[in-house]
Amino acid sequence: MTKKNLTIGLFGFGCVGYGLHEVLQRTPTLKTSIKKICVKDKNKARQISAEHFTFDKNEILNDDEINVVVELIDDADAAFSIVSAALKKGKAVVTANKKMIAEHFNELLELQKTYQVPLLYEAACCASIPIIRNLEEYYDNDLLESIEGIVNGSTNYILTKTATEKISYADALLDAQQKGYAESNPTLDTGGFDAKYKLLILIAHAFGLVLHPNEIYNQGIDKLGELELNYAREKGFKIKLIAHAHKTNEGKIESYVLPKFISTDDKLFSVDDVFNGVKTKSCFSDSQFFVGKGAGAHPTASAVLSDISALSYDYKYEYKKLNQSVAELENDFSVKVFLRHKKEEQQFLQSKFSSVDESFLNHNSGYIIGNISLENLKQLSETPDLSIVLAN
Numbered sequence: 001m002t003k004k005n006l007t008i009g010l011f012g013f014g015c016v017g018y019g020l021h022e023v024l025q026r027t028p029t030l031k032t033s034i035k036k037i038c039v040k041d042k043n044k045a046r047q048i049s050a051e052h053f054t055f056d057k058n059e060i061l062n063d064d065e066i067n068v069v070v071e072l073i074d075d076a077d078a079a080f081s082i083v084s085a086a087l088k089k090g091k092a093v094v095t096a097n098k099k100m101i102a103e104h105f106n107e108l109l110e111l112q113k114t115y116q117v118p119l120l121y122e123a124a125c126c127a128s129i130p131i132i133r134n135l136e137e138y139y140d141n142d143l144l145e146s147i148e149g150i151v152n153g154s155t156n157y158i159l160t161k162t163a164t165e166k167i168s169y170a171d172a173l174l175d176a177q178q179k180g181y182a183e184s185n186p187t188l189d190t191g192g193f194d195a196k197y198k199l200l201i202l203i204a205h206a207f208g209l210v211l212h213p214n215e216i217y218n219q220g221i222d223k224l225g226e227l228e229l230n231y232a233r234e235k236g237f238k239i240k241l242i243a244h245a246h247k248t249n250e251g252k253i254e255s256y257v258l259p260k261f262i263s264t265d266d267k268l269f270s271v272d273d274v275f276n277g278v279k280t281k282s283c284f285s286d287s288q289f290f291v292g293k294g295a296g297a298h299p300t301a302s303a304v305l306s307d308i309s310a311l312s313y314d315y316k317y318e319y320k321k322l323n324q325s326v327a328e329l330e331n332d333f334s335v336k337v338f339l340r341h342k343k344e345e346q347q348f349l350q351s352k353f354s355s356v357d358e359s360f361l362n363h364n365s366g367y368i369i370g371n372i373s374l375e376n377l378k379q380l381s382e383t384p385d386l387s388i389v390l391a392n
Contacts, residue, residue, distance in 0.1 A: 003312040004067075006032040009060030009091075011082055012072035013039050016096060016123075016304070018047055019297030020070065023305050030309055032068075036060050040073075061085050068092045068311055070304060076100040080107075087111040087119065094307040096123035096300060099188075102197035105210050109319070118316030123303035125198045126151055126276040128292035130306065132317075135205040139282060140320050146246030147206050149278035150271050151198045153295030154182045154189040155221050155241045159259075160272040162229055163238045169224045181274060181295060192220030192241060192257040199243040199257060206245065206280075207253050208321030215329055217378060218257035223387040227340050227365060237261040237392060240268055246281075252330035256374070260390035261338065333374055340367045340387040349386075352376045357391075 010017060017037070024032060037053050038060050039046075046053070060066055061082075069086035071079050076099040083100065086093050088111065095101065101108065101121055112119050122132050126149075135144075150156050154176060161172035173190065176182035188194050196218040204210050221241055232239050240262045245255040262269045267289045271277035276294030281287045293299035321327075334354060341349050343364050350356055356370035369391050372380075380386060 003031055004314065006030075006068045006308060006312055007066050008032060008034045008068045008070055008308070009063065009066040010034050010037045010070045010072065011057070011060070011079075012074075013037050013046060013053070014072065014074075015297040016300045017072045019301035020072070020304050021048065023298065023301045027305065030305075031312065032308060035063070035066055057082060057085075061089055061091075066091065068094065068308065070308070071095040071097060072304070073097070076103060080104050083108070083119070084111055087115050087117050090115055090117055092117050092311050093119045094123075094304055094311070095119070095121050096304060097121075098124040098194065098197040098201060102200045102213050105200070105204060109210070109322070112316075118311065120307035120310060120315070120317070121201070122307050123300050125201055126278060126290075126292065127153070127294045127296070128299035128302055129276055129278060129290045129294070130303070131202065131278050131290055132205050133306075133310075134290070135202065136317055136320075139206065139280065140318075143283035144206050144247070144280065145283060146244075146281045147202055147278065148242055148244040148246070149290075150240050150268055150276050151202075151243045151278065151294065152189055152195045152241055153274035153276060153293070154186065155195070156271065156276070156294070157181045157274050158190070159221060159239050159241065162224075163232070164272070166233065168226065169221070169229070187220075187222070190220045190222040192218035195220075195241055195243045195257045199245060199255060202243070203245050203253060203255060204322065205317075205319075206321070207247060207327045208319075208324065209253050209327040209329065210322065211255075211329060216255050216257065217374060219259065219381055219388050220257075221259050224259065224389075225340060225387055227367060228338060228387055228389050231338065231367070232261055235261070235392075237263055238269055239389060240271070242268070242390065247327070248330055248333075250330075251326070252328050254330045254333050256335070258335075258337075258388065258390050261392040263392050331374055334371045335374065335377065336369070336371050336391040337377065338367055338369050338389045338391045339372075339380070340365060342385050349380065352380060
């Protein structure tokens with residue numbers, strides 16, 4: 001198959017945008033060039049000369065020579081406006097904006113179908129790990145049983161620091177912010193929202209089920225305290241933020257994003273720093289494990305580059321499972337959790353568990369380990385001073 005020549009209009013020139021520019025300079029075999037880069041800040045100093053830039057999005061969207069739009073901006077609403085306009089103009093699109101995709105999945109599916117142009121977004125999930133392409137091509141049947149993993153590099157870096165250096169969550173977060181791995185307002189990452197958006201995309205490709213972000217239960221790591229950190233150290237566990245989805249025997253999908261105690265026999269135990277790790281399990285091939293850098297300019301740019309290269313061969317997602325699947329969401333299930341609470345709340349909280357394996361109290365706080373329904377967990381999760389970790 002002959003490669004197509006691609007002329008790119010790039011939106012955004014932050015770390016990933018500049019990383020893509022660098023990577024393309026070092027990939028001369030790819031018949032690709034960036035014609036124009038659209039940015040917002042007219043006064044910001046940039047690493048390449050001014051003639052490469054425009055401040056008018058229509059200079060890219062209305063240019064018939066540009067056949068690929070690469071969208072790498074932070075604003076999800078603005079990103080959807082750009083992506084939808086580009087698709088309507090018949091331009092292929094590559095994006096890394098997981099929030100935008102998760103919030104507009106059905107609309108983006110319809111735009112691809114109506115205008116017969118591809119939208120690729122490998123970089124939106126696990127940066128350097130080609131998980132979406134594998135779900136599309138390798139697991140293109142209905143025999144996949146589960147997918148779970150560490151899909152957020154920022155939180156994994158923070159949790160690695162608490163485990164290896166025995167420092168507090170607050171100190172680990174500050175270190176991550178100083179190194180640029182976490183934003184000044186880190187809630188998107190630490191609250192588990194970034195992982196939820198990625199899980200939503202993975203569920204669509206793994207099981208053919210398109211969900212709204214509100215349908216996936218998420219708790220992040222921002223409520224972790226010393227009691228559960230010390231518990232993990234005493235037991236030889238690490239805490240990792242896990243995105244999880246699996247198909248029940250009835251064909252329904254259970255999903256959530258939660259911190260979890262990980263033991264040494266779990267492959268995710270050794271996934272540290274800004275790395276991501278994803279485990280899949282299927283009926284015949286059993287378990288596979290993918291690992292790679294989940295954050296940073298070059299790992300993310302490499303995923304964008306892979307999508308651009310795929311477009312040169314007219315690749316597009318076929319969404320086979322969406323076209324054949326009748327999967328439904330399951331909300332009536334229980335999970336085993338470690339719940340840290342104030343001392344005076346123990347009796348009330350214990351009544352919410354269907355079974356209790358262990359409980360502990362000290363002079364001002366305690367924990368309960370046991371099984372609890374997702375519905376009860378949702379009700380309790382908004383309570384101040386509660387911390388929830390999946391039990392091992």
